[in-house]
Amino acid sequence: MSIEPLSGAAAAQMLRAMREKRPLVHCLTNEVVQEITANVLLAAGASPAMVVAEEEAAYFAAAADALLVNVGTPYPARLRAMHASAESAAANARPWVLDPVAAGGIPWRDGEIRKLLAKRPTVVRGNASEILALAGAGAGGKGVDSTDASSAAIVPAQHLAKASGAIVCVTGETDFITDGERTLSVSGGHVMTTLVVGTGCSLSALVAAFCAASNDRLEATAAACALAKRASERAYAVAPAPGSFHAAYLDALYLIEPESFLE
Amino acid sequence: MSIEPLSGAAAAQMLRAMREKRPLVHCLTNEVVQEITANVLLAAGASPAMVVAEEEAAYFAAAADALLVNVGTPYPARLRAMHASAESAAANARPWVLDPVAAGGIPWRDGEIRKLLAKRPTVVRGNASEILALAGAGAGGKGVDSTDASSAAIVPAQHLAKASGAIVCVTGETDFITDGERTLSVSGGHVMTTLVVGTGCSLSALVAAFCAASNDRLEATAAACALAKRASERAYAVAPAPGSFHAAYLDALYLIEPESFLE
Amino acid sequence: MSIEPLSGAAAAQMLRAMREKRPLVHCLTNEVVQEITANVLLAAGASPAMVVAEEEAAYFAAAADALLVNVGTPYPARLRAMHASAESAAANARPWVLDPVAAGGIPWRDGEIRKLLAKRPTVVRGNASEILALAGAGAGGKGVDSTDASSAAIVPAQHLAKASGAIVCVTGETDFITDGERTLSVSGGHVMTTLVVGTGCSLSALVAAFCAASNDRLEATAAACALAKRASERAYAVAPAPGSFHAAYLDALYLIEPESFLE
Numbered sequence: 001m002s003i004e005p006l007s008g009a010a011a012a013q014m015l016r017a018m019r020e021k022r023p024l025v026h027c028l029t030n031e032v033v034q035e036i037t038a039n040v041l042l043a044a045g046a047s048p049a050m051v052v053a054e055e056e057a058a059y060f061a062a063a064a065d066a067l068l069v070n071v072g073t074p075y076p077a078r079l080r081a082m083h084a085s086a087e088s089a090a091a092n093a094r095p096w097v098l099d100p101v102a103a104g105g106i107p108w109r110d111g112e113i114r115k116l117l118a119k120r121p122t123v124v125r126g127n128a129s130e131i132l133a134l135a136g137a138g139a140g141g142k143g144v145d146s147t148d149a150s151s152a153a154i155v156p157a158q159h160l161a162k163a164s165g166a167i168v169c170v171t172g173e174t175d176f177i178t179d180g181e182r183t184l185s186v187s188g189g190h191v192m193t194t195l196v197v198g199t200g201c202s203l204s205a206l207v208a209a210f211c212a213a214s215n216d217r218l219e220a221t222a223a224a225c226a227l228a229k230r231a232s233e234r235a236y237a238v239a240p241a242p243g244s245f246h247a248a249y250l251d252a253l254y255l256i257e258p259e260s261f262l263e
Numbered sequence: 264m265s266i267e268p269l270s271g272a273a274a275a276q277m278l279r280a281m282r283e284k285r286p287l288v289h290c291l292t293n294e295v296v297q298e299i300t301a302n303v304l305l306a307a308g309a310s311p312a313m314v315v316a317e318e319e320a321a322y323f324a325a326a327a328d329a330l331l332v333n334v335g336t337p338y339p340a341r342l343r344a345m346h347a348s349a350e351s352a353a354a355n356a357r358p359w360v361l362d363p364v365a366a367g368g369i370p371w372r373d374g375e376i377r378k379l380l381a382k383r384p385t386v387v388r389g390n391a392s393e394i395l396a397l398a399g400a401g402a403g404g405k406g407v408d409s410t411d412a413s414s415a416a417i418v419p420a421q422h423l424a425k426a427s428g429a430i431v432c433v434t435g436e437t438d439f440i441t442d443g444e445r446t447l448s449v450s451g452g453h454v455m456t457t458l459v460v461g462t463g464c465s466l467s468a469l470v471a472a473f474c475a476a477s478n479d480r481l482e483a484t485a486a487a488c489a490l491a492k493r494a495s496e497r498a499y500a501v502a503p504a505p506g507s508f509h510a511a512y513l514d515a516l517y518l519i520e521p522e523s524f525l526e
Numbered sequence: 527m528s529i530e531p532l533s534g535a536a537a538a539q540m541l542r543a544m545r546e547k548r549p550l551v552h553c554l555t556n557e558v559v560q561e562i563t564a565n566v567l568l569a570a571g572a573s574p575a576m577v578v579a580e581e582e583a584a585y586f587a588a589a590a591d592a593l594l595v596n597v598g599t600p601y602p603a604r605l606r607a608m609h610a611s612a613e614s615a616a617a618n619a620r621p622w623v624l625d626p627v628a629a630g631g632i633p634w635r636d637g638e639i640r641k642l643l644a645k646r647p648t649v650v651r652g653n654a655s656e657i658l659a660l661a662g663a664g665a666g667g668k669g670v671d672s673t674d675a676s677s678a679a680i681v682p683a684q685h686l687a688k689a690s691g692a693i694v695c696v697t698g699e700t701d702f703i704t705d706g707e708r709t710l711s712v713s714g715g716h717v718m719t720t721l722v723v724g725t726g727c728s729l730s731a732l733v734a735a736f737c738a739a740s741n742d743r744l745e746a747t748a749a750a751c752a753l754a755k756r757a758s759e760r761a762y763a764v765a766p767a768p769g770s771f772h773a774a775y776l777d778a779l780y781l782i783e784p785e786s787f788l789e
Contacts, residue, residue: 032560032576034295038460043505048460050295053338055371063368075579075603077338105589108581195780197564197574242569243776250506254458297558301723306768311723313558316601318634326631340601513769517721 003154003176003183006222012258014210014223019045019258023212025205026064026089028052028082030072030101033198036246037068040202043253044227046209058084066212067096068205069121074112086119095122095211098166099204104133117164122211123221124160125169125204128153135160150174158183167221169207171200175225177218184222189229195242196249203228230256266417266439266446269485274524277473277486282308282521286475288468289327289352291315291345293335293364296461299509300331303465306516307490309472321347329475330359331468332384337375349382358385358474361429362467367396380427385474386484387423388432388467391416398423413437421446430484432470434463438488440481447485452492458505459512466491493519529680529702529709532748537787540736540749545571545784549591549738551731552615554578554608556598556627559724562772563594566728569779570753572735584610592738593622594731595647600638612645621648621737624692625730630659643690648737649747650686651695651730654679661686676700684709693747695733697726701751703744710748715755716762722772729754756782 024047029037038048051060054077061067067089069082089096098121100113110133117124117134124134128148135156150172157168161180169177175186193199206228210220234256235248287310292300301311314323317340324330330352332345352359361384363376373396380387380397387397391411398419413435420431424443432440438449456462469491473483497519498511550573555563564574577586580603587593593615595608615622624647626639636659643650643660650660654674661682676698683694687706695703701712719725732754736746760782761774 030576031294031557031578032564035298035460035561038295039458039505039509042458042460049365050293050336051365051369052294052336053371055338056369059369059371073576073578075581102575102577106577106582106585108579108585195565195568197561197568241777241780242565243773243780246565246776247506247510247773250509251504254504254506294557298561298723301558302721302768302772305721305723312628313556313599314628314632315557315599316634318601319632322632322634510769510773513772514767517767517769 003185006184006186006219006226008261010219011223011226011261014214014220015227015261016258017213018210021065021213022047023065023209024049025066025068025208025212026051026061026085027068027205028057028078028085029068029070029201032072033201036198037202037205039250040253041205041209043250044206044209052078052081054081054084057081058088061085061088061094062092064094066094066208068099068208069096069116070099070101070201070204071109071113071116072101072201074109079112082116083119086116086121090120095208095217097121097123097125097204097208097211099201100124100126100130100134103130121166122217123167123169123207124164125171125207127200128170128172131157131160131168131170150176154183167217169221169225171203171225177222177225179218182218184218186222186225186229188233190232190236192236192240192242192245193232196246199249226261227253227256230260266448269447269449269482269489271524273482274486274489275521277477277483278490278524279521280476281473284328284476285310286328286472287312288329288331288471288475289314289324289348290331290468291320291341291348292331292333292464295335296464299461300465300468302513303516304468304472306513307469307472311468315341315344317344317347320344321351324348324351324357325355327357329357329471331362331471332359332379333362333364333464333467334372334376334379335364335464337372342375345379346382349379349384353383358471358480360384360386360388360467360471360474362464363387363389363393363397366393384429385480386430386432386470387427388434388470390463391433391435394420394423394431394433413439417446430480432484432488434466434488440485440488442481445481447481449485449488449492451496453495453499455499455503455505455508456495459509462512489524490516490519493523529711532710532712532745532752534787536745537749537752538784540740540746541753541787542784543739544736547591547739548573549735550575551592551594551734551738552577552587552590552611553594553731554583554604554611555594555596555727558598559727562724563728563731565776566779567731567735569776570732570735578604578607580607580610583607584614587611587614587620588618590620592620592734594625594734595622595642596625596627596727596730597635597639597642598627598727600635605638608642609645612642616646621734621743623647623649623651623730623734623737625727626650626652626656626660629656647692648743649693649695649733650690651697651733653726654696654698657683657686657694657696676702680709693743695747695751697729697751703748703751705744708744710744712748712751712755714759716758718762718766718768718771719758721768722775725775752787753779753782756786
């Protein structure tokens with residue numbers, strides 16, 4: 001299958017649609033990145049809500065526009081809230097995104113990730129190692145080196161998309177987004193993003209926001225990736241060290257206009 | 264009842280008193296904003312402590328100078344620590360502040376907030392929608408739109424203050440602070456604060472710090488609001504995008520001198 | 527016993543070794559500082575991983591290069607993960623660092639800290655008050671004022687090191703690092719670090735990273751302190767207020783080269 005770069009026109013349209021809707025994104029994410037995840041959504045033009053207790057998460061998932069489930073720091077009570085919220089989102093036709101942090105690294109976690117994958121997320125967003133692990137590729141499906149290039153995961157991602165029914169988004173030096181039939185790519189970005197915790201996790205939240213604003217979820221997911229890559233480039237241009245880059249990345253998410261993707 | 268702007272002299276005096284005392288503020292707040300809450304307290308001149316376990320929170324509440332209870336991400340164990348700490352603070356004559364995040368939005372949470380409100384907080388600090396919900400105003404006391412203007416909540420806030428015995432602080436474009444008899448207002452600030460998660464939650468922590476340093480808790484609460492609004496203005500003047508605004512807001516909280524309120 | 531300043535050559539060598547290894551540091555730390563801890567490790571050249579559930583923490587501790595245990599916000603489930611991870615790290619010959627936050631302040635917490643200390647950490651890193659409390663010094667081993675100067679804890683730290691078998695690192699205006707026989711000092715730094723939450727907690731994570739890259743753990747611990755102090759100085763030189771200082775501190779951790787310690 002050929003790979004098609006996301007067009008600037010599609011990126012612009014999807015960003016415009018997201019900002020017009022200002023989607024409320026329900027985030028069940030890991031302990032480390034909750035603040036940056038909220039700030040990334042706010043800067044980009046969406047609205048975050050972390051409603052995490054089993055007692056209320058599923059109720060809230062029905063009211064929000066999209067759901068993020070990130071298993072960076074899973075434990076039983078939080079996992080129960082994740083399952084209930086994913087079911088609630090699906091029952092109410094809300095898109096939900098699964099971020100399978102560290103898939104392939106720890107047997108207990110892998111079991112939990114597979115149970116969530118069986119709940120049919122709209123999108124799975126991970127790095128190459130995580131997607132290879134979920135696809136059963138890599139060294140016998142076992143711990144996969146996180147240094148895998150994203151291109152190594154294209155074919156496994158396509159298989160995973162067909163098997164799971166989810167759009168699969170592999171991020172790395174180039175991002176690849178596939179539904180198993182059509183595959184988009186997004187290039188650019190800057191490696192400095194890997195020195196700020198939560199840039200990947202919060203991209204998954206952006207994917208949820210973009211998917212809330214368009215029925216073309218393949219292009220919506222790719223447009224979220226394009227916004228993150230463009231923001232990284234702009235941030236690095238003014239702030240080439242990680243502390244100031246973090247602030248500049250949020251600034252760029254706020255300042256980038258849809259029209260800039262048409263240039 | 265007439266509304267009286269907080270005087271610059273009162274704001275200056277309260278800030279000076281808070282910095283002289285350097286109060287230790289015990290924070291039981293939500294998962295998303297713990298870091299910014301601690302940093303806001305430190306920058307402004309107070310001292311934060313997040314002691315959260317049921318096993319030790321009530322013990323610590325008796326030693327700290329003030330307590331913050333913020334229900335942004337409540338769950339049963341944390342709620343038990345909140346109740347025990349609120350009782351301990353009250354028994355030891357420490358002021359405590361309740362931040363009823365998202366009141367009016369989720370039935371289970373509303374029940375928990377009402378139980379905390381019954382423990383007689385010194386101050387309740389929320390946005391207009393939250394205060395309207397607690398006051399039983401809005402559309403039959405049900406989910407209230409978070410876009411309510413703060414002025415729409417003045418009369419309900421005055422009723423809530425009388426009914427609960429708490430000072431009620433409604434923040435928004437203008438902040439209103441009332442004990443049911445006297446109502447103060449604080450204007451200024453900048454809407455960019457709404458694009459940085461935790462600026463509202465951490466204001467509630469500042470209110471606790473200011474209340475620890477003065478027996479005039481109406482003016483103390485308003486002075487905390489005045490510091491936050493002044494800091495927002497200064498931050499926006501140098502950093503008109505959310506990432507750099509966040510850093511500039513903390514800088515401003517540290518740099519603003521009491522005398523600046525006399526100008 | 528005489529006190530010996532850490533040599534620039536040793537600091538340079540240890541930083542070079544840490545960056546070459548890029549150690550994976552397993553962090554079980556408090557709720558408030560997880561993001562800054564991860565960002566400090568990334569900026570300095572290490573790799574963070576917060577794997578916190580009882581179900582997987584001990585498994586992961588065997589795979590990581592070092593472990594941090596910080597008891598800032600302990601509760602029973604997290605403490606069980608800490609104990610299991612400490613045992614796993616020790617069984618797999620991985621260094622682990624105990625950060626006894628607020629030791630001496632709350633009886634329940636003190637009991638938990640003593641149980642962790644009995645698991646024989648490689649390094650204990652705390653402020654003077656915490657180390658005095660652990661050493662049974664101060665006012666009868668009871669709550670010690672956090673304003674104790676680090677020099678007041680030198681002799682107690684030496685006793686604690688001998689009694690516990692751990693390297694003891696007391697940080698403050700000057701840092702002292704001792705194994706009970708040899709004692710190193712690191713001077714410099716800037717007091718602005720005390721206005722940014724997590725600078726101390728994340729230093730403990732850096733200590734773990736440096737200890738993963740050298741068998742001379744006394745010098746490795748001191749070198750981590752030297753990097754933090756140097757980064758504070760550089761940050762304050764460009765950003766003398768806490769919000770911008772935070773970003774500049776991370777920038778400096780990234781930009782400081784080993785050779786700069788030879789000047």
